[in-house]
Amino acid sequence: xxxxxxxxxxxxxxxxxxxxxxxxxxxxxxxxxxxxxxxxxxxxxxxxxxxxxxxxxxxxxxxxxxxxxxxxxxxxxxxxxxxxxxxxxxxxxxxxxxxxxxxxxxxxxxxxxxxxxxxxxxxxxxxxxxxxxxxxxxxxxxxxxxxxxxxxxxxxxxxxxxxxxxxxxxxxxxxxxxxxxxxxxxxxxxxxxxxxxxxxxxxxxxxxxxxxxxxxxxxxxxxxxxxxxxxxxxxxxxxxxxxxxxxxxxxxxxxxxxxxxxxxxxxxxxxxxxxxxxxxxxxxxxxxxxxxxxxxxxxxxx
Numbered sequence: 212x213x214x215x216x217x218x219x220x221x222x223x224x225x226x227x228x229x230x231x232x233x234x235x236x237x238x239x240x241x242x243x244x245x246x247x248x249x250x251x252x253x254x255x256x257x258x259x260x261x262x263x264x265x266x267x268x269x270x271x272x273x274x275x276x277x278x279x280x281x282x283x284x285x286x287x288x289x290x291x292x293x294x295x296x297x298x299x300x301x302x303x304x305x306x307x308x309x310x311x312x313x314x315x316x317x318x319x320x321x322x323x324x325x326x327x328x329x330x331x332x333x334x335x336x337x338x339x340x341x342x343x344x345x346x347x348x349x350x351x352x353x354x355x356x357x358x359x360x361x362x363x364x365x366x367x368x369x370x371x372x373x374x375x376x377x378x379x380x381x382x383x384x385x386x387x388x389x390x391x392x393x394x395x396x397x398x399x400x401x402x403x404x405x406x407x408x409x410x411x412x413x414x415x416x417x418x419x420x421x422x423x424x425x426x427x428x429x430x431x432x433x434x435x436x437x438x439x440x441x442x443x444x445x446x447x448x449x450x451x452x453x454x455x456x457x458x459x460x461x462x463x464x465x466x467x468x469x470x471x472x473x474x475x476x477x478x479x480x481x482x483x484x485x486x487x488x489x490x491x492x493x494x495x496x497x498x499x500x501x502x503x504x505x506x507x508x509x510x511x512x513x
Contacts, residue, residue: 216343216370217398218336223248223255224276230331232276237343237370242266247369250276251328252347252366254287254396255506262492265480267402269493280329284512285395289366290321292351292358294393295467295505298426300462303388304359311357316422321395323356327364343370351465353386360386397509398495400488405449406508410487413441413504415468423460439466444487447508463510467503 216239223234232250242264246256255272272286273279279286300311300319312323321328332347344367351362362384369377380392399406417431418439434440438450438458451463458464472481480498484485484506487494 215340216338216372218338218343220336222367226250226276226331227280232331233316233334235334235336235345237345237368239343239370239372241372241374241376243370245368247345247347247368248279248332249332249347250279251330252289252332252368252394253279254368254394257376257396257398259493260269261402267491269398269400269402271397271399284397285321285328287394287396289332289347289392290390290395291364291390292319292322292326292356292362293319293389293391294395295391296320296425298424300357306388307359309357309359310490316337318426325356327351327392332366335342341372344368358388360384360388362388362390364392366392394504397512398486400486400493400495401491405448406488407446407451408489409447410444410489411441411447411506412444412471412485413468413506414470414481414483416442416471417469417502419467419469419503420457421460421466425461425465427467434468439468441468441506444485451508461510463508464506464509465508467505470499470502470504 212295219236221234223232225231232248234246236244236246238244243261244258248255256268257270258268260266270287297319299317300313302309311319314320314324330349332349334347337344346367349364353361355362362382365381367379378394382390400409410438416434418434419427421427422431438453438455470483479500482498483504484497
């Protein structure tokens with residue numbers, strides 16, 4: 212008899228303005244559970260077995276809506292309209308200059324002062340024999356945080372019976388605009404302590420160096436013979452303390468790597484990263500359609 216994938220819905224809490232925030236818990240027969248909030252599409256929890264079958268929490272999250280509202284760490288959230296930084300919060304599009312909110316002085320970060328992570332999303336969900344699906348919808352109005360055009364966004368989360376979590380982003384606009392969506396989950400595959408002993412491999416031979424405000428210079432640099440080299444598995448913490456200007460400026464890793472792998476002909480996804488935790492035996496593999504991957508080691512978490 213097939214195990215039916217399950218989705219449970221409950222009230223997680225309420226916003227400052229009294230609006231309810233719902234939690235959807237996706238689960239499979241292998242014991243993996245993923246909890247996602249309608250506030251910001253936040254992945255609030257990922258619980259997964261280790262090599263011995265023990266189930267632990269492997270992502271950082273908060274226990275209440277109030278904690279998420281106070282936090283500036285984007286724990287597990289959809290970030291947008293534009294992930295990462297835009298220099299001085301300004302850009303030019305079709306000859307017109309736009310000024311965005313500068314919430315990470317002197318730059319614009321992750322969509323501005325009230326980004327997608329703080330908005331409530333409409334939810335739809337369904338299950339089949341081997342897949343849980345949760346779709347979240349948000350309509351970003353023209354001029355929100357300074358961005359041009361109305362943007363309709365759909366983010367779909369899937370969990371299958373192979374312990375694979377998928378995130379698919381779709382966005383349509385009624386005017387020319389910019390959009391760059393991602394999820395800001397923090398992972399610790401041991402469930403506790405730090406992650407510096409985790410072994411990381413990135414399928415990347417180059418990275419994009421940044422200035423002291425984390426804005427890319429607009430050029431690629433080789434990772435070879437630098438602390439940025441993760442072309443083969445190595446502990447995340449092995450080189451993080453080296454006297455290397457990019458690490459000193461960012462207080463650790465907070466950079467974009469340029470993906471070089473080609474996708475398989477049978478899939479639009481290409482492998483980009485692999486993380487192994489020797490203590491727990493858990494492994495995280497990341498695949499994407501995008502040209503770059505950002506590694507952030509929580510350098511500003513308290």
